[in-house]
Amino acid sequence: MRTAYTADQIRAAEHRLMARLPEGALMQRAASGLAAACATMLGKVYGSRVTLLVGSGDNGGDALYAGALLARRGARVEAVLAGSRTHEAGLEAFLLAGGRAVEAGTGTIERADLVVDGLVGIGASGALREPYRELALAADAAAAPTVAVDVPSGVDASSGRVEGAAVRAALTVTMGARKTGLLVDPGAALAGEVELVDIGLGPYLPDPDVVALTGADVAALLPRPAAESDKYRRGVVGVVAGSDQYTGAAVLAVGGALLAGAGMVRYAGPGEPVAQVRSHWPEAVITELERPSLDGVGRVQAWVVGPGLGTGDWAREMLAQVLASDVPVLIDADGLTLVARERDLLGRDAPVLVTPHAGELSRLTGAGRDEIEADRLRHARGAAADLGVTVLLKGSTTVVAEPDRPVRVNGTGTAWLATGGTGDVLSGVAGALLAQGLGCYDAGSCAAYLHGLAGRIASSGAPLHAAGVAAAVPAAIRELTGRELTGRPAPR
Numbered sequence: 054m055r056t057a058y059t060a061d062q063i064r065a066a067e068h069r070l071m072a073r074l075p076e077g078a079l080m081q082r083a084a085s086g087l088a089a090a091c092a093t094m095l096g097k098v099y100g101s102r103v104t105l106l107v108g109s110g111d112n113g114g115d116a117l118y119a120g121a122l123l124a125r126r127g128a129r130v131e132a133v134l135a136g137s138r139t140h141e142a143g144l145e146a147f148l149l150a151g152g153r154a155v156e157a158g159t160g161t162i163e164r165a166d167l168v169v170d171g172l173v174g175i176g177a178s179g180a181l182r183e184p185y186r187e188l189a190l191a192a193d194a195a196a197a198p199t200v201a202v203d204v205p206s207g208v209d210a211s212s213g214r215v216e217g218a219a220v221r222a223a224l225t226v227t228m229g230a231r232k233t234g235l236l237v238d239p240g241a242a243l244a245g246e247v248e249l250v251d252i253g254l255g256p257y258l259p260d261p262d263v264v265a266l267t268g269a270d271v272a273a274l275l276p277r278p279a280a281e282s283d284k285y286r287r288g289v290v291g292v293v294a295g296s297d298q299y300t301g302a303a304v305l306a307v308g309g310a311l312l313a314g315a316g317m318v319r320y321a322g323p324g325e326p327v328a329q330v331r332s333h334w335p336e337a338v339i340t341e342l343e344r345p346s347l348d349g350v351g352r353v354q355a356w357v358v359g360p361g362l363g364t365g366d367w368a369r370e371m372l373a374q375v376l377a378s379d380v381p382v383l384i385d386a387d388g389l390t391l392v393a394r395e396r397d398l399l400g401r402d403a404p405v406l407v408t409p410h411a412g413e414l415s416r417l418t419g420a421g422r423d424e425i426e427a428d429r430l431r432h433a434r435g436a437a438a439d440l441g442v443t444v445l446l447k448g449s450t451t452v453v454a455e456p457d458r459p460v461r462v463n464g465t466g467t468a469w470l471a472t473g474g475t476g477d478v479l480s481g482v483a484g485a486l487l488a489q490g491l492g493c494y495d496a497g498s499c500a501a502y503l504h505g506l507a508g509r510i511a512s513s514g515a516p517l518h519a520a521g522v523a524a525a526v527p528a529a530i531r532e533l534t535g536r537e538l539t540g541r542p543a544p545r
């Protein structure tokens with residue numbers, strides 16, 4: 054599990070640790086980790102040109118001490134001192150090691166083999182001011198890669214929010230613990246690779262603000278069929294999706310559920326989608342509906358409701374009946390539009406997982422779509438608390454929020470997944486995990502991980518289509534769990 058923390062959490066932990074250490078010890082640890090990462094990126098340190106962008110705080114101090122270490126190894130290191138003041142001891146060490154302070158605009162950034170962004174770290178507030186903004190833009194325009202110290206300057210360490218200009222790093226060397234803003238877009242997209250330097254903060258850290266599951270975490274959570282499993286005990290998913298107008302959503306949601314390991318999928322819908330589901334998935338158990346009713350559909354362990362369902366009376370009645378059941382329900386797409394109109398529908402005791410994209414969450418909460426995109430964490434958390442449900446907010450980093458738990462973020466996706474129908478597949482995958490007994494929090498975060506990985510497998514760097522993502526879900530599970538998938542050693 055990768056954990057991340059807000060700036061306030063980090064600062065509090067640092068204070069407790071600093072009280073036990075000699076002055077400056079933490080910064081020395083940070084700087085040596087930073088210098089080592091820069092050296093690796095440079096390949097050959099001797100003779101290379103390194104330009105430091107140095108702000109007025111300790112973030113600049115880290116850069117200066119690291120610059121001193123690189124200068125001692127023969128690099129030509131120049132520092133642009135951008136703040137109204139400069140970390141004194143760091144500057145002294147830097148100059149003593151042979152580093153040079155230079156003005157901005159002397160071509161130092163353009164000539165560099167590597168730029169080190171030490172403008173601001175966790176002490177930043179608001180959009181980058183001048184001259185920092187100008188320097189961030191110059192670093193972005195330069196040919197050399199940028200290594201960000203702690204966080205890319207311009208990215209809010211606690212949220213990933215970016216107001217105005219920000220540094221685009223190839224590598225972010227982060228001190229003591231990951232910052233939340235490095236795991237959540239738009240910040241995550243600007244951080245590049247993230248390397249964590251251990252400065253001994255571990256014992257002083259509180260519960261994390263956000264966490265990201267690793268492949269091993271997901272593998273450990275995924276339900277596995279045991280020898281005595283039968284199709285009912287492996288989890289029966291009910292899918293209420295699709296309409297005579299939108300048939301594909303039904304096919305994709307059923308496919309996602311089947312291929313993510315549901316023991317059985319029951320599909321209930323009108324004639325057109327029934328015909329499509331039947332021809333694509335003979336495995337599904339189908340009830341063709343003459344009227345909107347779940348009577349006679351049979352027991353399920355979880356429902357997926359909403360993709361392509363429409364928003365008319367039929368859809369509203371189906372949604373209400375699904376929500377009147379006593380099993381977990383995943384609501385997506387048109388189901389969310391209906392819930393936005395009629396919040397009372399959510400009043401139930403059994404768990405609810407909603408899977409909006411930013412536009413759908415906007416309808417649910419009234420916040421602007423752009424505002425949600427800019428601060429995904431805050432809005433997902435707020436919606437989970439307000440609605441009393443688990444919220445999986447889709448996007449380039451998917452976040453899963455549930456009251457009183459760290460937000461889970463997922464970065465396995467690829468931009469190619471932003472195409473029609475992939476959300477329907479995700480709802481089926483998550484529904485299969487719910488039906489197999491995972492709670493909404495685990496089902497949502499594991500489904501996001503698997504779906505992202507399946508997207509990568511289906512894409513391989515090229516366009517993908519939603520049915521291809523569903524088809525790649527077993528390969529994604531195989532990649533995570535390998536031979537132990539059956540719960541037994543692989544046959545020879």
Ligand SMILES: NC(=O)C1=CN([C@@H]2O[C@H](COP(=O)(O)OP(=O)(O)OC[C@H]3O[C@@H](n4cnc5c(N)ncnc54)[C@H](OP(=O)(O)O)[C@@H]3O)[C@@H](O)[C@H]2O)[C@@H](O)CC1
Pocket residue numbers: 067068071079080083108109110111112113115136137138172173174175176177178179180181182183185202203204228252
């Ligand atoms: N604490 C520790 O033990 C350790 C800390 N470590 C390191 O210290 C970093 C935190 O250092 P920090 O607290 O000095 O703050 P930091 O991020 O350098 O900048 C603060 C200054 O920037 C300015 N400024 C703010 N906003 C701005 C804006 N929008 N646009 C422009 N300027 C802006 C403002 O200065 P002013 O403008 O007031 O002169 C403010 O005072 C941390 O990220 C890590 O790298 C490591 O060495 C490990 C040990």
Ligand SMILES: [K+]
Pocket residue numbers: 112170171172173174201202203204205206
């Ligand atoms: K920085």
